[in-house]
Amino acid sequence: NAGVTQTPKFQVLKTGQSMTLQCAQDMNHNSMYWYRQDPGMGLRLIYYSASEGTTDKGEVPNGYNVSRLNKREFSLRLESAAPSQTSVYFCASSPRHLGGLWDNSPLHFGNGTRLTVT
Amino acid sequence: AQSVSQHNHHVILSEAASLELGCNYSYGGTVNLFWYVQYPGQHLQLLLKYFSGDPLVKGIKGFEAEFIKSKFSFNLRKPSVQWSDTAEYFCAVNAGGSQGNLIFGKGTKLSVKP
Numbered sequence: 001n002a003g004v005t006q007t008p009k010f011q012v013l014k015t016g017q018s019m020t021l022q023c024a025q026d027m028n029h030n031s032m033y034w035y036r037q038d039p040g041m042g043l044r045l046i047y048y049s050a051s052e053g054t055t056d057k058g059e060v061p062n063g064y065n066v067s068r069l070n071k072r073e074f075s076l077r078l079e080s081a082a083p084s085q086t087s088v089y090f091c092a093s094s095p096r097h098l099g100g101l102w103d104n105s106p107l108h109f110g111n112g113t114r115l116t117v118t
Numbered sequence: 119a120q121s122v123s124q125h126n127h128h129v130i131l132s133e134a135a136s137l138e139l140g141c142n143y144s145y146g147g148t149v150n151l152f153w154y155v156q157y158p159g160q161h162l163q164l165l166l167k168y169f170s171g172d173p174l175v176k177g178i179k180g181f182e183a184e185f186i187k188s189k190f191s192f193n194l195r196k197p198s199v200q201w202s203d204t205a206e207y208f209c210a211v212n213a214g215g216s217q218g219n220l221i222f223g224k225g226t227k228l229s230v231k232p
Binding site: 040041 | 122127152154160161162163164167208220222223224225
């Protein structure tokens with residue numbers, strides 16, 4: 001019962017390099033999310049995909065792009081990494097998008113990717 | 119803008135002590151409320167949630183939280199903590215905003231001394 005799987009677990013980049021963080025869920029969830037976690041900042045939403053075929057910006061989208069490849073997979077790309085993007089990145093999924101107050105579906109999180117940009 | 123405040127950055131308790139972690143949110147309408155826990159080196163897991171009905175919500179591992187609408191609060195409690203409760207705790211609010219996502223507090227780190 002894998003849930004939400006993220007790869008890689010760790011990554012070190014040099015400033016200006018690019019990379020893609022992969023995320024896949026096997027729970028047939030419609031909605032997927034990318035968060036970054038920084039000390040003292042909590043979790044901040046980068047991008048989300050309410051359903052297959054749609055993506056939208058979250059609170060801190062600058063410097064990132066996303067692709068909802070299919071219902072299972074939602075990738076996050078850093079085109080030109082910067083030290084300010086050093087963080088722990090979490091992918092999450094939910095059966096339905098969290099936009100409705102009638103819906104109390106919780107988020108299911110992956111184990112995170114620890115990214116360091118030097 | 120909607121926001122979530124967690125009052126304590128780091129709480130240190132001895133085993134068997136009682137725990138209360140504060141959480142306040144700024145939104146005047148209907149909300150869904152969550153507490154997540156992150157054990158060292160692990161991902162966030164749902165501890166409990168409030169949607170409607172009884173404002174006293176019971177979650178896993180003996181945790182409970184009380185929604186007090188008049189105070190915009192959703193404090194987390196546990197009568198007697200264990201060393202295994204050492205973790206970071208995040209309060210989150212879904213107010214159905216334009217982005218429709220959970221707004222997380224900055225987290226409270228709990229250290230329980232054996």
